[in-house]
Amino acid sequence: MLPLLLASSSPYRRELLARLQLPFDWAAPDIDERRLDEEPAVELVKRLALEKAQALASTHNCHLIIGSDQVAVLGEQILGKPHTFDKACEQLLAASGNHVTFLTGLALLNSSTGQHQVDCVPFTVNMRELDLPRIERYLHTEQPYDCAGSFKAEGLGVSLFQSTHGVDATSLVGLPLIRLVDMLLKEGVAIP
Known part of the structure; x- marks a missing residue:
């Protein structure tokens, strides 16, 4: 079996x-994670999952390289990582009472052959109605920026959910x- 390499610092x-x-x-991996126009x-x-795996292929040329990337989608809006308390408040207020779909891109690259597999696994979270004091308590406690x-x-983020739907709950974590x-x-690969 080729050695496994996770192309992520997560x-x-x-x-x-x-x-x-x-x-x-x-x-x-060091890649530009900006979204292309439209x-x-x-x-x-x-694309980003595969680019993350490919970014490490030249330095890890006999590996199975795993790349992954995730965005949250609310309506037509992509929610990225908030990075700040204020942005996180804004995202959670917008998500309150709505459903948020997490799209997780996954790539497996065989760096010795160049062969790759790529997919996207969706997972939907139906959010509870959230008020600002509850959001602020949550953010101060867990700091999920x-x-x-x-x-x-x-x-603790699970306390914000009303229900979930998807084929693989681990996709929600990334x-x-x-x-x-x-x-x-x-x-x-032989899985134990």
């Missing part, structure tokens, strides 16, 4: 990948393990 993705009990390394959100996350949509589903296992199996 501790959330590393924790998820560790569930598969396969040895892996990780490295942060690029659909699904195409954006697929590095998370698309302004909450951590693997933490690495859809069910789809990744499919991709790894196609590359001949």
Whole structure:
């Protein structure tokens, strides 16, 4: 089996990948993550997932490289990482009582052959009605400023949900393990 490399600096993705009990390394890819003009959100996350994997291929030329990217979509608006308290408040107020769809792009690149698999896994969260005091309490407690949509589903953020819908809950955290296992199996990886 070729060694696995996660093209991400995300501790959330590393924790998820560790569930598969396969040895892996990780490295942060350096790519431009800006959206192209009028690029659909699904195409954006697929493109960025593959570009992250490709960015590490020259320095890791005999690896299976996993790339992933995620955006949250509210209506037609893409919600990125808020980075600040004020932006996170704005995102959560807009999401209150609505559904937010998380689109997670996933790529698996065999850097020795150049062959790759790419997909997008959606997951929808129906948000509770949220008022500003509740949002502020949540943000001060969990500080999810590095998370698309302004909450951590693997933490207290789940208290903001009314319901969820999707085929793979791990996609909500940023690495859809069910789809990744499919991709790894196609590359001949034996999953414990």
